Amino acid sequence: MTAFFHSLFAKIAGWCKKFGQNFLAFFRNLPQNLKKLCLNIGRGIRDWFLRYIKIFREGDLGVRMSYLVMGSGAFARKQIAKGIAYLAIELLFIFYMIFNGAGAIRGFFTLGTSFTYDLHFVGTDETVPVAGDDSMLCLLFGVVAILVIAGFLVMYFSNIRSASEAYENSIVGRKLPTFKDDLRALFDNKFYVVLLFVALIGVIAFTVLPLIFMILIAFTNYDRDHTATGGFDWVGFQNFGSLVGTTGLSTTFFPVLGWTLLWALCATFLNYFLGVALALLINKKDIKGQKIWRTFFVLTIAIPQFVSLLLMRQLLGEFGPIMELVRQAGGNAVNLFNNKHTARLIVILVNLWVGIPYSMLITSGILMNIPADLYESARIDGAGKLTMFRKITLPYIMFVTGPYLITQFIGNINNFNIIYLLTGGGPFGQAGLSDGAGGTSLLVTWLYSMTLDSQNYKLASTLGILTFVVSAVVSLLTYRHSSASKNEEDFQ
């Protein structure tokens, strides 16, 4: 057991060191990398221009015409169906831009020019509400218009490429694919396009589009006082300033950020190491009924999390059985959720109850997957049990679960359920914390209550972006050097 902790701490120390080095290297190399990035982007744009100029220069009339009228190239090679499809796309796009798109783009920048107000008739008490522009809709349609334009550009350039390809094929006298061939290819060589399209359409509609939308909201003043119908406006980086800057909410933001990181560290590593320990205990050779023991713990995974968390809230609450026991023993019942420190302790402990079975299950699976011949050859070499554990079992577990720890850490930064269902972010009214943040609030639960309770959408979005920055920095610093990202092809 001491050996276990010894190598464990050595491992952790190694990780911390590596993390620190990555951290420093990241900032040291930042200017250089940014320069490289800019150069690469510049080069990419130049190559791209040159490519399309070259196609134009070398193409025949059909290819050149396709720069203006989409599908011309296809018509010139008698690919009628394809040509009609491209032409239809262009006409539809022009139609859309004239009747809707242009206005939407303008609305995107102005976010609406008129406000909703009540029109008074002179000399009477009558008023008529006059609807102004809905800023939210202006933004939404603006984003949609930008996506439509991006989609059109993709089709536009694919039209040019396909024209030039057909032209080159006709020069060497190769037979051109008919429309039917193209359709058939969608189920054969290009089958991935169909599958990707099906899988990604929902992602674009319900993840990408709303996300772009909310990122944009972070740069507006959309909140309870500047509603959609009242009209909100672009404010630049003001919201970031009010969260991080010396004035405003920084006295709330930084404590919440600190607790979020502390929580993610505790939750990830405690769960992991205790889970590994439990798995080792259950998988000991001379333990009987391993399956039954495992099932006891797996039960907490099986039960929907909201049930077990709400249950725990009742169990540990002021009127729960635990406080009842204290009362019967003659003690004073207290509400553990009312104190910041006990509330935090409870959250971490309950998270152990919820999370240990997961890492136990994963580790059990890995333990069973360790190739038996590794142990066999070690035994022949005269290795003792302890040596085998230190040299085979532990490194194997650590190697395999490295990337899992990173995803767990990110997951815990965003772990909404545990906090919200147990404490709701409370206790509230803590010194220094304002705007709906409490003693156990994470960035994400604070975000949630800002959206739901105070309708402070601008700050909620800003918080979301900052949470993303935290997650991204953590994973950039660790993931880049983990093995799984590099050796993708090794497994196949």
Add this chain to the structure above:
Amino acid sequence: MSQLVSTKKTSSIKRKKAISKTTAYTALTVLSIIWIIPLIWMIIQSFAGPEGSKGKLFPTSFSFHWYAELFTNETYPFWRWFLNTLVIALICLVLSTFFTIAMAYVMSRYRFKGRKKLQSLGMILGMFPGFMSMAAIYYIFKSLGMAGDVAWWKMLIALILVYSGSAGLNYYVSKGFFDTVSKSLDEAARIDGATNSQVFFKVILPLSKPIIVYTALMSFLGPWGDFIFSSYLLGNETAAWTVAVGLYRMITKDPELYYNTFMAGAVIVAVPITALFLGLQRFFVEGITGGAVKG
């Protein structure tokens, strides 16, 4: 003499082993009790007599009163919630599983331009808090007439779209599985004249039962546990609620009145889910260990 030493030695090893064994069993027993007690406590409370058991260690009598109450209460129509959640979960099971598997298969088998970029984009999207955009999603559905003050079934469709729409992003685990399926199978089928879509549907999918079951199980369980999107999109329309929203509101709004009803509801939700989960546990373990290895 040497014999004596060796018997002494073996007996000390034996004793040591016995001690470590007893310690292990004791530790396991204590831990199991800690893990099981809250669940047993929940079941006991749900069978309390009509007088209720809030604030008591044990109910003073036992009955089915609270189960009857759960299914007949008119303010909180639990059976509606249960049906809603079941239907949503079943539809999500089909849609999400297909999206996830399709995406994973493409990412595992095809090498195309922009694949790496798409992968990193997926990772970046995954780092934003999932519900950060819920206000935007709400607004999008509102402009489509599917959120706010509308019929309950429209809200449920919106919820299904949200749940299954982003399923394509959770492809890592299944991709890890497809990576382990030998490519020579694809090639053999291709030589025999199968198209790529035939390879996918007729060769690879039938071989992928474990990962399909895992994905389906996860997609099915998602709606039962989600609290964030459902509570935001479904608002105050009790008929549209899912079990998670309903039970949460029940216990936070009227903890005095609905304490035991909540326990009964929790049992009703937990029992089938737990049974399903335990039955399919093998696939779950294969899935998450595979995911941890390759993830």
